[in-house]
Amino acid sequence: MKKIRVGLVGFGFIGPHHLEAIRRTGLAEVVAIATSDAAGAHAKAEQSGVARATGDWRTLTADPAIDVIDIATPTHLHGPIALAALAAGKHVIVDKPLATSSAEAARMLAGAQRARVVHAVTFNIRYNVMLQHARAIIARGDLGEVRLVRGHYLQEWLLKDTDFNWRLQPERAGALGMIADAGAHWYDLAQHVTGRRIVRVLADLSTAMRVRRPTRGRTVRVQVPDLGLIVCEFDHGARGHFATSALCAGHKNDLTIEVSGSHASLRWEQERPDELWLGHRDAPNQLLRKDPALLDPGVRHYAALPGGHAEAWPDAFRNLMRNILGFIAEGRDPREADEIAFPTFATGLRIARIADAIAASAKAGGRWQSVKKP
Numbered sequence: 001m002k003k004i005r006v007g008l009v010g011f012g013f014i015g016p017h018h019l020e021a022i023r024r025t026g027l028a029e030v031v032a033i034a035t036s037d038a039a040g041a042h043a044k045a046e047q048s049g050v051a052r053a054t055g056d057w058r059t060l061t062a063d064p065a066i067d068v069i070d071i072a073t074p075t076h077l078h079g080p081i082a083l084a085a086l087a088a089g090k091h092v093i094v095d096k097p098l099a100t101s102s103a104e105a106a107r108m109l110a111g112a113q114r115a116r117v118v119h120a121v122t123f124n125i126r127y128n129v130m131l132q133h134a135r136a137i138i139a140r141g142d143l144g145e146v147r148l149v150r151g152h153y154l155q156e157w158l159l160k161d162t163d164f165n166w167r168l169q170p171e172r173a174g175a176l177g178m179i180a181d182a183g184a185h186w187y188d189l190a191q192h193v194t195g196r197r198i199v200r201v202l203a204d205l206s207t208a209m210r211v212r213r214p215t216r217g218r219t220v221r222v223q224v225p226d227l228g229l230i231v232c233e234f235d236h237g238a239r240g241h242f243a244t245s246a247l248c249a250g251h252k253n254d255l256t257i258e259v260s261g262s263h264a265s266l267r268w269e270q271e272r273p274d275e276l277w278l279g280h281r282d283a284p285n286q287l288l289r290k291d292p293a294l295l296d297p298g299v300r301h302y303a304a305l306p307g308g309h310a311e312a313w314p315d316a317f318r319n320l321m322r323n324i325l326g327f328i329a330e331g332r333d334p335r336e337a338d339e340i341a342f343p344t345f346a347t348g349l350r351i352a353r354i355a356d357a358i359a360a361s362a363k364a365g366g367r368w369q370s371v372k373k374p
């Protein structure tokens, strides 16, 4: 079978993981990478065994030999690169969050629908097999009616005033900084795992560290929040709460989601990716360690290894890329994409609108704010 040819834009932290996940599917080949400087791009392409490299992403969006543009740049560039790729009739994969604003996300969705190509956003975490199992057992009713969804995404990498990154620059990350960046993963998980939509939010956002002194560069007055506390309501009335910050010493990548229903609870923690905690009132609690034989038959294919061999973050990324590239390889109609096998720009737009509601609620001093419907 002829392999799908991918042009990958952005090769910093996440770009190499896109490359690895794409290679592991066996369905596609990354034929070129683009970064912000040509020399760096060439060096990285050589180290990674990619044939071509450029310092100008337009070379890739204009290249008729490329089928898919995969975007792994800072968020403000997602829109311009995606729109150019769509105008050239290419399928587009974008890392999360889809854009720095919901207006840009809406333009990207409209452009993708006009172009009739496949569009996807890499909310990769949800394709961990234990989260797929969580989704399946909630859908089949094991937890009863979902009443409370709670969790956090806590990290430590902004703890010191010398820590700095583009995610603190509103022109690159959007007005909410990490609340929309890391937060997007949790809003997506809360909706995907429960099968429900967040319809209202109540938010308190603050900036604990107002001045930063990056080791490289000038002192910066921080314009984006670095602490977010968010209460939410789901479309069937369940409530949720979520805290996020990268100011929490000791928390490396502590993304946690817990769902409590009328019969039972479950919890998944990113730092223990092979486990699912199941909470019961009239029986002992359980700790389910990944073992394909013990998982819902509909999601077993998301586990590639037998029990006892850990599967984690890169495996979830591979699962997602396999779903997206498999859909493209089969030549399926983009309108058939259901947002379950892979998130689309419609999923990304919905998450951007949650971010809008969070911003509006915080601005109004913490009043409930509805999430705009697409």
Ligand SMILES: NC(=O)c1ccc[n+]([C@@H]2O[C@H](COP(=O)([O-])OP(=O)(O)OC[C@H]3O[C@@H](n4cnc5c(N)ncnc54)[C@H](O)[C@@H]3O)[C@@H](O)[C@H]2O)c1
Residues within 6 Å of the ligand: 009, 010, 011, 012, 013, 014, 015, 034, 035, 036, 037, 055, 056, 057, 072, 073, 074, 075, 077, 095, 096, 097, 122, 123, 124, 166, 181
């Ligand atoms: N899915 C996930 O779990 C996950 C994790 C981290 C980051 N992300 C997202 O991925 C994106 C990239 O984040 P990152 O941490 O890899 O950033 P990064 O700063 O580490 O890397 C950014 C890359 O983009 C390139 N770039 C910048 N300007 C460019 C330009 N004009 N043309 C071409 N390339 C350009 C840089 O050269 C670099 O290679 C962001 O949207 C971020 O939110 C997602």
